Amino acid sequence: MSDIASRVKAIIVDKLGVDENEVVNDASFTNDLGADSLDTVELIMEFEKEFDIQIPDDQAENIATVGQAISYIEDAK
């Protein structure tokens, strides 16, 4: 697993209180990992902080799965 992927997953485990095994690439934050709309906003903010990037709102809307988060951040770095 890439460094980015493992850091993204660690944030998701921490913020959503889910088991590491559940945090697979095609897991959806809302449908599979129990996040509500505020949880999702918080995740995006944590990614921005952790990776020192800005994720505009219109792009944040397209980040709905673990894999989408990882690839967005890999592209942004």
Added chain:
Amino acid sequence: MELKRVVVTGLGALTPIGNNIEEYWNALVNGKSGGAPITYFDTENFKTKFACEIKNFDFKSYFDRKEIRKLDKFSQYAIVASDEAIKDSALDLERIDKQRVGVIWGAGIGGLETFQEEVKNFANGNGTPRFNPFFIPKMIADIAPGHISMRNGFMGPNYTTVSACASSANALIDALNYIRLGYSDVIISGGSEAAITQAGMGGFNAMHALSTRNDEPATASRPFDATRDGFVLGEGAGALVLEEYEHAKARGAKIYAELVGGGMSSDAYHITAPHPEGIGVIAVMKNCLQNAGLQPQDVDAINTHGTSTPLGDVAELKAIGEVFGEHAKSININSTKSMTGHLLGAAGAIEAIASILSMENGVVPPTINHEVVDENIDASLNLTLNKAQEREVNVAMSNTFGFGGHNACLLFKKLKE
């Protein structure tokens, strides 16, 4: 329309001297102090370095990890105390009509720590507002009853009353009146507060409201003692299940007491100082007696607001003398804040519980830490100093007064058919 009667059928408490009702009552009767050095943050630069914190409660195992991050402490305390009260009431949550169950809660401030930390982060940042999306829903004072309703499915009236240190007494009075009027069969009421933070201590210190007896934190809360020098900040929650009498009787509930009346008034005088002649305090006790249909001589015990401040304690006792006349001398007067510290918005609830348990057990908890007689206090009053007193209590009064001049008073009575 005839008003319905309202009884207390469940109790819950999370306090600096006990983490449930049994521990709380034992500590009250034994005169245990909750005062100790603050452990939550470094107090080096603070004028007051102690408070009455909750002790040895494992919140991390009580709540799941995801849940607890979204709950300010004042909501955590509210949930713990209300869980206990609901369990104690033995309400059948599967069968009860949840549209008829409300939650009316009191909080003087709300999520102060959440507010403090979020604003601190912003102030320390580069000016970009990066507030946590849970900032507002964690902080707002009404979120505690919101959480209690979501946890239990209660769909009746739901809100928080805010009147500083009278908040939870106001909540109880609102709950009483809604049940009297038939809006709800059951209301979970009470209050919680969690203000032992840098902002809370610094703010109250700036007002010169807190005791600075840093060398003796356990004896600093000393209502009615001549050397009292301010209140000791406490935290926690108290919860009461109020229920319409026939509803409680029909399900065979244990009934602790009847809540027979509530009084409310305002000093209309000063933001923090009590009125020197106590006109608002006199009015609130008279209102309450009238609301309850009782006479002054019916009252056996008064749990005072008695915060251990130089002005407030004397004004309240003078007002009691004014309302009760000669009978004041036969009342067991006490201040349980001598043990718990001042729980602000939760004070009315935990003190109402102390009054109810006094009736239940025939014991009035003491006003501890009394050493030096205050010449300004009428020596003929029984202030239940230092040791609990056995006493049959049929009617108990509980006073709470808040910054802003808000006064609230409750009267509980042993249930008679």
